[in-house]
Amino acid sequence: MSETLRENREVKDEHLSFDDFTSEVLEDYRIANMSRQLSIFGRKEVLTGKAKFGIFGDGKEIAQIAMAKSFKEGDWRSGYYRDQTFMLAAGLLSPEEFFAQLFGETQLDKNPANGGRLMNNHYATRSLNADGSWKDLTKQKNSSADISPTAGQMPRLVGLAYASKLFRENKELHNYSGFSDKGNEVAFGTIGDSSTSEGHFWEAINAAGVLRIPMAMSVWDDGWGISVPNKYQTTKSNISEVLKGFEQDEKGDGYLIYRAKGWDYPGLCKMYMEGVNLCRKDHIPVLFHVSEMTQPLGHSTSGSHERYKNKERLDWEIEYDPIGKMREWILSMELTDEKTLDGIETAALEEVKRARLAAWKSYSDPIKKEREDLIRLVTKADCDCQKTDRIDEIVQNLKKVIHPVRKDNVSAAKKILRHICSSCASFKPLKSQLQEWLKQALLENEERYSSLLYSETESCVQKIKPIVPQYNSDSKIVNGREVLRDNFDKLFAKYPLLLTFGEDTGFIGGVNQSLEGMQDKYGKLRVSDTGIREATILGQGIGLALRGLRPIAEIQYFDYLLYALQTMSDDLATLQYRTKGGQRAPVIIRTRGHRLEGIWHSGSPLSMVINSIRGVNVCVPRNMTKAAGFYNTLLESDEPALVIEPLNGYRLKEKLPENLGEFKTPLGIPEILEEGNDITLVTYGSCVRIAEDAVKQLKDFDISVELIDVQTLLPFDVNQMIVESVKKTNRIVFFDEDVPGGSSAFMMQKVLEEQKAYYHLDSEPRTITAKDHRPAYGTDGDYFSNPNAEDVFEVIYEILRETNPQKFPPIYKD
Ligand SMILES: Cc1ncc(C[n+]2csc(CCOP(=O)(O)OP(=O)(O)O)c2C)c(N)n1
Numbered sequence: 001m002s003e004t005l006r007e008n009r010e011v012k013d014e015h016l017s018f019d020d021f022t023s024e025v026l027e028d029y030r031i032a033n034m035s036r037q038l039s040i041f042g043r044k045e046v047l048t049g050k051a052k053f054g055i056f057g058d059g060k061e062i063a064q065i066a067m068a069k070s071f072k073e074g075d076w077r078s079g080y081y082r083d084q085t086f087m088l089a090a091g092l093l094s095p096e097e098f099f100a101q102l103f104g105e106t107q108l109d110k111n112p113a114n115g116g117r118l119m120n121n122h123y124a125t126r127s128l129n130a131d132g133s134w135k136d137l138t139k140q141k142n143s144s145a146d147i148s149p150t151a152g153q154m155p156r157l158v159g160l161a162y163a164s165k166l167f168r169e170n171k172e173l174h175n176y177s178g179f180s181d182k183g184n185e186v187a188f189g190t191i192g193d194s195s196t197s198e199g200h201f202w203e204a205i206n207a208a209g210v211l212r213i214p215m216a217m218s219v220w221d222d223g224w225g226i227s228v229p230n231k232y233q234t235t236k237s238n239i240s241e242v243l244k245g246f247e248q249d250e251k252g253d254g255y256l257i258y259r260a261k262g263w264d265y266p267g268l269c270k271m272y273m274e275g276v277n278l279c280r281k282d283h284i285p286v287l288f289h290v291s292e293m294t295q296p297l298g299h300s301t302s303g304s305h306e307r308y309k310n311k312e313r314l315d316w317e318i319e320y321d322p323i324g325k326m327r328e329w330i331l332s333m334e335l336t337d338e339k340t341l342d343g344i345e346t347a348a349l350e351e352v353k354r355a356r357l358a359a360w361k362s363y364s365d366p367i368k369k370e371r372e373d374l375i376r377l378v379t380k381a382d383c384d385c386q387k388t389d390r391i392d393e394i395v396q397n398l399k400k401v402i403h404p405v406r407k408d409n410v411s412a413a414k415k416i417l418r419h420i421c422s423s424c425a426s427f428k429p430l431k432s433q434l435q436e437w438l439k440q441a442l443l444e445n446e447e448r449y450s451s452l453l454y455s456e457t458e459s460c461v462q463k464i465k466p467i468v469p470q471y472n473s474d475s476k477i478v479n480g481r482e483v484l485r486d487n488f489d490k491l492f493a494k495y496p497l498l499l500t501f502g503e504d505t506g507f508i509g510g511v512n513q514s515l516e517g518m519q520d521k522y523g524k525l526r527v528s529d530t531g532i533r534e535a536t537i538l539g540q541g542i543g544l545a546l547r548g549l550r551p552i553a554e555i556q557y558f559d560y561l562l563y564a565l566q567t568m569s570d571d572l573a574t575l576q577y578r579t580k581g582g583q584r585a586p587v588i589i590r591t592r593g594h595r596l597e598g599i600w601h602s603g604s605p606l607s608m609v610i611n612s613i614r615g616v617n618v619c620v621p622r623n624m625t626k627a628a629g630f631y632n633t634l635l636e637s638d639e640p641a642l643v644i645e646p647l648n649g650y651r652l653k654e655k656l657p658e659n660l661g662e663f664k665t666p667l668g669i670p671e672i673l674e675e676g677n678d679i680t681l682v683t684y685g686s687c688v689r690i691a692e693d694a695v696k697q698l699k700d701f702d703i704s705v706e707l708i709d710v711q712t713l714l715p716f717d718v719n720q721m722i723v724e725s726v727k728k729t730n731r732i733v734f735f736d737e738d739v740p741g742g743s744s745a746f747m748m749q750k751v752l753e754e755q756k757a758y759y760h761l762d763s764e765p766r767t768i769t770a771k772d773h774r775p776a777y778g779t780d781g782d783y784f785s786n787p788n789a790e791d792v793f794e795v796i797y798e799i800l801r802e803t804n805p806q807k808f809p810p811i812y813k814d
């Protein structure tokens with residue numbers, strides 16, 4: 001055995017026999033070849049029209065195989081669309097599943113990552129059973145669910161790695177053995193070289209360095225981001241070079257940074273084994289920079305790389321193809337002969353062809369059968385109606401589609417229905433049968449494509465029983481912040497998995513002191529300060545929640561949620577939907593808003609969230625008791641939520657409930673705060689107090705207002721009680737301090753269109769909002785930018801004046 005081989009054997013396992021070592025290498029070679037063929041055939045499937053789009057992991061095979069060797073049960077991946085070889089090597093993907101994803105297979109047993117909801121190479125393992133209960137995450141290898149936005153995987157990676165630290169260092173968590181084996185899990189990240197240009201990358205790298213967490217980050221460096229080369233992406237065109245400042249110092253602080261070439265199989269194996277071992281054992285973050293990777297098939301099926309890579313580069317990519325290099329290495333090490341390797345290559349090719357056929361059959365057969373059933377249904381009747389020809393034409397066209405999809409069937413059925421005459425005797429049963437067919441098809445497709453945006457388990461927010469706050473004669477009157485604080489105290493005691501973190505959250509207990517004393521009492525692992533890094537504060541929450549913890553991630557002010565909005569919208573809000581119930585992250589995002597000062601503390605851009613985070617509940621409590629009640633509900637449920645506390649309420653007096661930690665504010669249930677007959681006024685959050693003031697002023701003028709606090713915007717009035725109010729008052733105004741056409745318009749659409757309040761209106765429905773610009777500074781800036789009690793008075797007075805000009809004469813000059 002040569003020296004190099006002996007050295008390379010040490011790369012693996014010193015107890016491995018030569019035969020075992022050889023067979024492991026050859027198995028790796030098989031996987032690499034199979035993966036390459038998957039890319040080649042996958043691309044063909046797109047180019048021949050059987051799949052819509054394809055993006056593949058060709059050229060990245062060998063490093064991923066090496067990485068997979070260190071990926072153990074309980075570990076987590078947060079990666080991107082090049083990782084098919086890693087998934088194959090880790091045993092988390094079969095060739096059939098690869099094709100199923102490419103075709104858009106909706107059966108979960110065939111496409112467990114996403115049930116046909118995402119394009120190919122977007123992976124996820126299933127953490128949950130069908131009933132929503134947790135699987136034992138330590139007994140399986142885990143991949144968090146991929147998203148397409150470059151570097152979008154980074155914030156969550158911080159949380160996945162941070163969970164190991166908590167499970168190791170917080171002894172109270174050691175008996176949660178289904179989530180972690182005392183924190184011995186590593187979170188593996190992967191990212192493309194160009195995506196390291198994103199802010200999320202830098203924020204996450206810094207956060208993981210500060211937190212000292214077991215994050216094993218690999219950069220797949222192929223020198224390009226589509227057509228844009230490294231020199232436009234990275235300072236010095238070298239990511240590990242510029243990350244040097246993060247490298248471990250003599251005190252042990254910082255990253256271990258490793259470098260290897262994407263075609264160097266033994267070097268990669270050695271690097272990962274050493275780096276991941278240290279990462280796991282000592283919870284040191286590690287960066288693996290894998291350069292000289294190739295991309296033989298180009299970026300994706302959308303274009304060809306010959307357009308932007310010159311001949312020299314293309315030739316280099318052929319020469320340094322990692323699979324070719326691995327083959328050379330195997331032969332140079334005399335592990336086997338050419339013939340055996342040829343045999344492995346052929347077998348890999350055959351396996352891919354078989355998998356492709358099987359996956360296609362499984363995907364297309366049910367659709368073809370659906371088409372046949374539809375055609376049989378339509379053609380069995382015989383009729384001489386004028387429109388029979390039109391129906392025949394639709395059927396003939398449907399028959400002609402070579403690769404039918406469900407849309408073809410449903411669209412044809414809808415069109416045929418239009419042409420079936422209602423009078424013809426022989427067609428009458430056909431009409432009802434086809435209506436029934438269509439109804440069933442739409443229901444099934446609703447389940448396929450629109451289910452599980454929100455939880456559908458027994459722990460969904462709708463199933464948590466509300467409990468009212470209880471008071472007795474000597475219940476204390478306290479500042480609002482104390483209601484929150486004392487309630488959090490109960491919650492930390494009640495839920496060992498609960499923790500909170502954010503800017504100023506730990507040592508001082510929050511800028512508004514609603515966590516005063518909590519760090520002293522519950523420790524730094526449960527109540528902690530973070531850097532100013534909103535995206536990774538949220539990502540920290542998502543990753544922790546994915547691993548079974550119950551984080552409250554605090555964003556200091558609502559306006560600053562913009563920094564985390566991409567993560568909230570693309571990652572958190574879509575998580576359950578995009579895995580079709582395979583994963584969930586019931587993180588609570590706690591923030592405060594409404595009316596502080598000026599443009600960046602307006603606290604009111606609700607439309608910023610309600611239209612971008614469907615899938616996350618949005619709670620807008622009017623006081624701290626309501627807010628505390630939301631936390632109590634949410635911690636019993638399995639859903640994520642944003643809770644916006646009313647900033648000006650921390651020092652307002654509230655009665656301290658006796659059943660702290662227990663009372664529960666329901667979501668989606670508005671509250672009628674004042675009964676009235678003339679008009680319904682709908683609002684939320686801090687606007688409630690302004691509305692109450694206006695209602696009082698209007699009473700003086702004999703105008704009776706029914707005041708409703710919606711309490712949550714998502715979900716919105718699930719029992720449709722606002723329309724009941726409109727049936728009584730026949731008039732409605734929606735009031736908030738968002739921009740015109742913002743959340744007030746959202747509420748209006750819900751009530752007028754969904755609840756059909758339109759049919760009960762006697763007056764024009766109105767909205768009262770802030771100005772288009774964000775509020776100016778100071779009391780006057782606020783008064784002239786935001787709606788106030790006078791504005792509410794005037795709009796309502798005007799509406800009533802229209803109905804009775806004598807009783808309500810004009811106040812101002814027109
Ligand atoms: C935020 C965002 N911007 C742009 C894109 C479009 N896009 C997809 S992949 C890609 C290039 C990524 O290059 P790199 O990170 O080097 O990964 P590679 O594809 O080379 O492996 C771009 C620009 C995207 N998905 N997300």
Ligand SMILES: [Mg+2]
Nearest residue numbers: 192193222224
């Ligand atoms: Mg690249």
